[in-house]
Amino acid sequence: MYYYNxxxxxxxxxxxxxxxxxxxxxxxALVISSIYYLYLKNKNKKKIFREKWEYIxxxxxxxxxxxxxxxxxxxxxFKASFSQIRFxxxxxxxxxxxxxxxxxxxxxxLWKLILTIVCLDVIYQFFNGVNFFGFPAEHYxxxxxxxxxxxxxxxxxxxxxxxxxxxxxxxxxxxxxxxxIFQSEKLYLKILSLVLIIxxxxxxxxxxxxxxxxxxLSAIFFSSLLILDxxxxxxxxxxxxxxxxxxYEQNRFLKxxxxxxxxxxxxxxSSSYGRIFQSSYEVWEKNKFIGSGLKNYNNQCxxxxxxxxxxxxxxxxxxxxxxxxxLQIMSETGSVGLIIFVALYFYLLKYLLVxxxxxxxxxxxxxxxxFIGCYVYILxxxxxxxxxxxxxxxxxxxxxxxxxxLALAILNNKSYLIKSKLE
Numbered sequence: 001m002y003y004y005n006x007x008x009x010x011x012x013x014x015x016x017x018x019x020x021x022x023x024x025x026x027x028x029a030l031v032i033s034s035i036y037y038l039y040l041k042n043k044n045k046k047k048i049f050r051e052k053w054e055y056i057x058x059x060x061x062x063x064x065x066x067x068x069x070x071x072x073x074x075x076x077x078f079k080a081s082f083s084q085i086r087f088x089x090x091x092x093x094x095x096x097x098x099x100x101x102x103x104x105x106x107x108x109x110l111w112k113l114i115l116t117i118v119c120l121d122v123i124y125q126f127f128n129g130v131n132f133f134g135f136p137a138e139h140y141x142x143x144x145x146x147x148x149x150x151x152x153x154x155x156x157x158x159x160x161x162x163x164x165x166x167x168x169x170x171x172x173x174x175x176x177x178x179x180x181i182f183q184s185e186k187l188y189l190k191i192l193s194l195v196l197i198i199x200x201x202x203x204x205x206x207x208x209x210x211x212x213x214x215x216x217l218s219a220i221f222f223s224s225l226l227i228l229d230x231x232x233x234x235x236x237x238x239x240x241x242x243x244x245x246x247x248y249e250q251n252r253f254l255k256x257x258x259x260x261x262x263x264x265x266x267x268x269x270s271s272s273y274g275r276i277f278q279s280s281y282e283v284w285e286k287n288k289f290i291g292s293g294l295k296n297y298n299n300q301c302x303x304x305x306x307x308x309x310x311x312x313x314x315x316x317x318x319x320x321x322x323x324x325x326x327l328q329i330m331s332e333t334g335s336v337g338l339i340i341f342v343a344l345y346f347y348l349l350k351y352l353l354v355x356x357x358x359x360x361x362x363x364x365x366x367x368x369x370x371f372i373g374c375y376v377y378i379l380x381x382x383x384x385x386x387x388x389x390x391x392x393x394x395x396x397x398x399x400x401x402x403x404x405x406l407a408l409a410i411l412n413n414k415s416y417l418i419k420s421k422l423e
Contacts, residue, residue, distance in 0.1 A: 007036055008098035012107055015402065016114045016170055020156055023394040027086075030398060034089035040097065048092075053347035057088050060340045064294060067333065071293025072300065080294035080392055087401040095408025104370065108174060112196060115171055119203035122155040122163055126206045126251070131155050151253045152208040164209030165389065168216045169377075169399040171200045173406065175219040176373030179227050180365055182236075197236070198243055206247050208257045211387050215380070222376050227369060272314040273323055273387055279304060280322035283331040291334035294392055297322060300331075321390035325382055328391055345382060348404070352378070355411045367410060374407040 011029050018025040041048050049055055061084055068077035125131040129140040129150050135158040136142055138151040155163035178193040201220065204212045220240070224233045248254050264271040269278070283292055283300045292300040301317035309316065322328040329338050352375055360368060381388075381400050389396035 004099040005036070005040065005097040007032070008094055009103050009107075012094060012098055012103075012406075013110060015398075016111055016166075019166055019170070019395065019398070020114075020118070026394045026398050030086040030090045030394065033093040034086045037089045037093035037097070040093075051351055053344055053351050054088065054092070056340065056344040056347055060337070060344055061085050061088075063337060063340060064333065067290040067337070068293050070290060071296045073293075073296055076295045077293035084294075084392065087397055090398070091401045091405040091408065094402070094405030095412055098405070098409045099413065100406065100409040101367070101413050104367075108177065111170060111174060115167060115174070115200060116196070118156055118163065118167060119199050122153050122167075122203045122207060125153050125155055126150065126247070133158075135159075150251065153206060155207070161207070161209065162389075162395070164204040164207035164212030165215075165396075167200055167204050168209075168212040168219075172215065172219050172377040173370045173373035173403065175200070175216070176223040176227070176369040176376075177366060179220070179223040179236075180369035182228065182232060194236070194239065198240055201240055202243050202247055205244055206251070206254065208253060210257075210261055211389075214386060218380055219373065219376070223369070223373065226372060270308075270312065275308075275312060275314050275316050276318045276323050277327055279306075279316050279318075280324070280327040280331040284327075284334065287331075287334055289334045289336055291330065291332045291337055294332050295321075297328070297331050323387045323389075324384070325388045325391045326384050328388075332392075349375075349379065352407055352411065359411065363410070371407055371410045374403040374410075377403045378407070 011033055015026075015029060018029050038048065040046075049058060061081070064081035064084060065078065068074060068081045071077035121131045121133075125135070125137050130136050130142055131154075133156065134142075135154060135156070137153050138159075138161065140150050152161050153163060154161050157163050157166070175197060178197055181189050182193045182197075184190055184193075197220065201216050204216050220236070224236060228236070248258075264273060268274045279301050280297065282304050283297055286300060286304075298317055298319055304316070306316040322331055326338070329341050333341070356371060356375070363371070378400070391397055391400070
């Protein structure tokens with residue numbers, strides 16, 4: 001039997017706000033969730049871990065701590081390694097103690113409101129150079145620069161250029177949910193869902209964040225493919241393309257950004273990303289079995305010989321991480337760490353899919369769409385051919401584990417109440 005906890009509800013409710021406020025607030029939510037989960041498990045005399053994938057994570061965590069003793073910067077590696085436990089405890093707290101079925105509509109209303117405000121703020125910055133709070137766009141100097149100098153947008157995140165990532169990652173299950181609602185017979189629900197999907201997508205497009213655009217487009221692609229009929233897919237594609245083209249024609253930077261993206265894809269090896277990917281691979285070659293340790297990639301990278309140092313304008317070593325999740329895991333945890341993590345990943349995917357197939361006939365369409373959205377997000381996170389933020393940091397990592405928690409919350413609920421009005 002599952003006992004729901006209001007703290008889990010409030011953690012999920014305020015998660016977007018914590019993400020906007022920054023990593024310390026995200027960490028606070030993760031730590032509170034972890035402590036509460038351990039307390040409740042101890043109070044009810046239940047096992048902390050139950051499933052095979054959870055025990056594999058435990059092995060991975062112990063391994064990370066072990067290899068930190070061989071890192072150049074031991075304290076940085078040990079701190080980053082030990083703190084990884086908060087992610088799975090956060091997921092399990094949400095998965096076992098959040099009553100998704102009775103709360104998801106309230107949660108989604110607030111999330112959509114926050115995302116709408118963030119998107120309108122980004123659009124305002126796109127046209128004015130500064131956002132509602134006076135934060136300037138990249139390369140824009142208020143009172144000096146003209147419109148053509150507006151480059152990447154930070155929105156409410158100011159000089160941290162992650163607003164597109166925030167919108168894309170938080171809205172992923174919402175996109176699936178709204179695409180499902182788009183089938184409603186009620187016209188106002190159709191229009192509202194369509195407007196929000198376009199708003200989220202266009203806002204990400206004008207930020208200039210390539211990875212975030214790929215993420216949101218994948219959500220629209222997979223949700224449309226799995227849920228909509230051909231006619232509605234055409235309507236969605238035409239509207240998205242038309243609005244996107246209007247914004248594209250308004251800004252020189254967007255045109256330049258698209259050209260740069262094409263050049264990177266065509267000449268990946270000599271691009272800024274290609275050079276960082278190459279250095280990450282070389283770091284792994286120097287430490288094939290156990291890697292450099294978490295947050296020690298750069299310490300090892302600066303020791304490498306850059307054979308194209310005088311022929312490339314791009315840095316060979318990233319100051320932080322590999323900009324690709326699999327390369328980051330390879331370079332920082334070695335072949336052993338990569339094998340353990342891949343095993344964790346596939347056991348998790350298998351567990352979620354098998355359990356979902358057992359109970360999906362009891363779920364309504366709305367709930368199914370949200371679960372599929374969470375599952376697809378987890379699935380594409382490790383797609384090997386895209387760039388990424390650092391997987392082991394609070395801000396980036398928490399979104400991955402949030403989706404796992406939401407998926408678990410759906411699967412672990414025994415109520416299976418609500419029959420959708422759409423069915």
